[in-house]
Amino acid sequence: MSIIDDVLKLLGKGYLPYQGHVEGHVYESLGCAPRRKPRWFVRERKYVCLGCSMRCSLVDPVGFELMLPVTYQTKKLAFASLPAVSARELVAKKILLTIPEVEFVLSIGRSKVWEMIQEGRLEKHPDSPPARVTTESIKQELLKQGEALYILQKK
Known part of the structure; x- marks a missing residue:
């Protein structure tokens, strides 16, 4: 490592x-x-x-200078949470996508993904305890957005 x-x-x-x-x-x-x-x-x-x-x-070691506690909220590093595959590969090879994968494919934030699920624009699989979204509903959303030409076309 x-x-x-x-x-x-x-x-x-x-x-x-x-x-x-x-x-x-x-x-x-x-x-x-x-x-x-x-x-x-x-x-x-x-x-x-x-x-x-x-x-x-x-x-709790001895010999370390005492520092004031940090009060700001830490954020995830963007490059650390991105999938190692392209959006095209995710949509082509998977049936269900995780919320972070949906964020990546649609280039939107977590709250927008959940808003789209609540509106019925994205379909959440009912039997998946960690939330998973069907790629079919993502493809439909991409078609509506006009992004499908790039992501859905085969190379």
Whole structure:
């Protein structure tokens, strides 16, 4: 797993980069000689370091500068939540799409997807506990929007 994967995983779990000072005895107690710049992430009182392959984790440690809590809401990274396939492939190969996939295909937000489901413009599969939308209803919506020429045509 690369450091980018680890960073995205931590950000997805609500961790934020730690900007404070860490005293040297912390590294000594971990048996770590920070050759590179340490990269600490924090959530509540748990600290995780991505500075080396050891991926050290500490809970409420001594030696970390106290920081004021962050009050802003974290947001998902757009590139981390996009599917690895195109909108055309999603519509062509799947019968049911998740809400994030519908957002991607139609280029709309989550609230708009739910609004379209409530209006009956998109059909939610009745037996799927996590909400799934039928690709047929998405195709119909694309036809109405005039987007179908690009997404529905075969290469």
